Amino acid sequence: MTDVIVGLDIGTSNIRVAIGEIIDENTVDILGLAKCPSAGLRNGSIVNIEAAIAAIKETVEQAEQNAGCEVLSCVTAIGGAQIESYNSKGLAAVSNKNQPSREINEADKERALEAARATLIPLDREFLHVIPRDYTVDGVSGIKDPIHMLGVRLETDVHIVTASKTAIQNVCSCVQRAGYGLDKVWLKTLAQVQSVAHEDELEMGSILIDLGAGTTDALVIVDGAPVCSLSIPVGGNLVTNDISIVKGIPIPAAEKIKIESGCCFLPSIQKNQEVIIPGVGGRPNELSSQVELCEIIQPRVEEIFRMVRDEIVHKTDLQRLSGNIILTGGGAEMQGIVELAQTVFGTTAVRLGIPESLGGVESDYRMPEYATAIGLIQAQKNQYKVPDRSSRKTGSKGNNKENFFTKIFKQLF
Numbered sequence: 194m195t196d197v198i199v200g201l202d203i204g205t206s207n208i209r210v211a212i213g214e215i216i217d218e219n220t221v222d223i224l225g226l227a228k229c230p231s232a233g234l235r236n237g238s239i240v241n242i243e244a245a246i247a248a249i250k251e252t253v254e255q256a257e258q259n260a261g262c263e264v265l266s267c268v269t270a271i272g273g274a275q276i277e278s279y280n281s282k283g284l285a286a287v288s289n290k291n292q293p294s295r296e297i298n299e300a301d302k303e304r305a306l307e308a309a310r311a312t313l314i315p316l317d318r319e320f321l322h323v324i325p326r327d328y329t330v331d332g333v334s335g336i337k338d339p340i341h342m343l344g345v346r347l348e349t350d351v352h353i354v355t356a357s358k359t360a361i362q363n364v365c366s367c368v369q370r371a372g373y374g375l376d377k378v379w380l381k382t383l384a385q386v387q388s389v390a391h392e393d394e395l396e397m398g399s400i401l402i403d404l405g406a407g408t409t410d411a412l413v414i415v416d417g418a419p420v421c422s423l424s425i426p427v428g429g430n431l432v433t434n435d436i437s438i439v440k441g442i443p444i445p446a447a448e449k450i451k452i453e454s455g456c457c458f459l460p461s462i463q464k465n466q467e468v469i470i471p472g473v474g475g476r477p478n479e480l481s482s483q484v485e486l487c488e489i490i491q492p493r494v495e496e497i498f499r500m501v502r503d504e505i506v507h508k509t510d511l512q513r514l515s516g517n518i519i520l521t522g523g524g525a526e527m528q529g530i531v532e533l534a535q536t537v538f539g540t541t542a543v544r545l546g547i548p549e550s551l552g553g554v555e556s557d558y559r560m561p562e563y564a565t566a567i568g569l570i571q572a573q574k575n576q577y578k579v580p581d582r583s584s585r586k587t588g589s590k591g592n593n594k595e596n597f598f599t600k601i602f603k604q605l606f
């Protein structure tokens with residue numbers, strides 16, 4: 194494993210790159226970051242390869258300059274409509290070959306996971322992750338790690354994530370044609386969980402919601418492992434579109450007003466500021482207000498949250514979710530977003546998903562929009578044994594979640 198990991202987040206509106214140096218098992222230094230406008234994507238899917246390649250290249254080059262190092266390969270993530278997920282089971286007889294007792298070892302675990310994976314999936318799809326949720330040994334369930342237990346019959350419950358082959362091929366092709374190797378493709382929300390979630394809330398059952406520009410993705414985690422992932426093909430772009438139509442202004446002007454003065458929860462507006470709507474084609478500017486803007490934004494964001502909520506209610510057992518709703522992605526930076534989510538989901542347990550503190554200039558990446566790029570570095574790091582470089586002097590902080598995530602993510606394949 195190289196000691197530099199590059200997280201590449203190819204989004205509908207922005208491409209972000211984070212370059213992280215792995216100092217030791219618990220420490221990552223963020224060496225450099227870059228964010229550039231995206232091109233060639235619609236609702237999270239690549240629709241113009243050449244445009245996407247150029248945008249990826251530009252962002253990686255900028256990150257290389259900021260970090261002062263060369264990027265050879267990266268890890269990236271996909272989400273959106275290209276993803277499907279379901280739960281499955283695998284069963285294996287515990288082998289007593291080459292050992293006196295039937296003690297469960299890695300090979301038995303592998304065989305149980307292989308069996309879970311042996312489900313038929315359409316030819317145009319491929320496995321992205323097979324995530325063990327828990328194990329049952331001779332009828333005793335709820336076992337997180339069965340290694341060294343004695344038993345005859347090993348069962349595993351897994352969460353399987355598949356992706357469209359074409360989507361993965363398009364991502365690979367773009368990254369490789371931009372001149373970089375591709376180490377792995379992660380489910381976007383699974384990478385985000387790594388950087389923004391805490392062990393206790395995942396054990397209690399939590400929902401991560403990524404509010405992007407073209408898609409809104411969610412991952413439901415129960416007992417520390419994913420049970421359901423979903424995606425809705427709408428995001429912040431739709432809100433911008435609404436402002437553009439209602440106010441009769443071009444999209445870039447509507448986006449600027451949304452970011453500077455937008456709020457999505459009426460009671461959160463303390464002082465009703467004036468908002469200047471620029472005149473188009475020589476028309477004079479128009480005066481509006483933050484309240485008026487909120488009346489456009491709130492119903493749309495509320496609708497997006499309702500769609501996510503209804504799908505989660507349909508697919509999972511809400512009784513098992515007593516942790517938090519964690520909001521990430523650029524859309525989570527909108528004023529009033531936490532309060533609106535609290536209202537729609539009927540709980541006060543809502544918070545912003547800000548990447549945890551690592552080494553490097555924290556103010557540059559501790560924002561919900563960097564959850565994917567930073568999470569990719571952590572996800573990739575937790576998969577491998579990190580070389581012991583403890584003798585090195587560093588000025589970075591440790592990552593205390595290491596043990597928990599290492600446990601879950603080392604088992605992914």
Ligand SMILES: Nc1ncnc2c1ncn2[C@@H]1O[C@H](COP(=O)(O)OP(=O)(O)OP(=O)(O)O)[C@@H](O)[C@H]1O
Pocket residue numbers: 203204205206207208231236237404405406407408409428429430433448451452455522523524525526527528562
């Ligand atoms: N401060 C802000 N207030 C309101 N909205 C914001 C703010 N900052 C960013 N956004 C919105 O967040 C969205 C972009 O989020 P993000 O960069 O996470 O999306 P993306 O990764 O490019 O898209 P996707 O994940 O859907 O492919 C845009 O709709 C943008 O308007």
Ligand SMILES: [Mg+2]
Pocket residue numbers: 203204205403405406522565
């Ligand atoms: Mg995104």
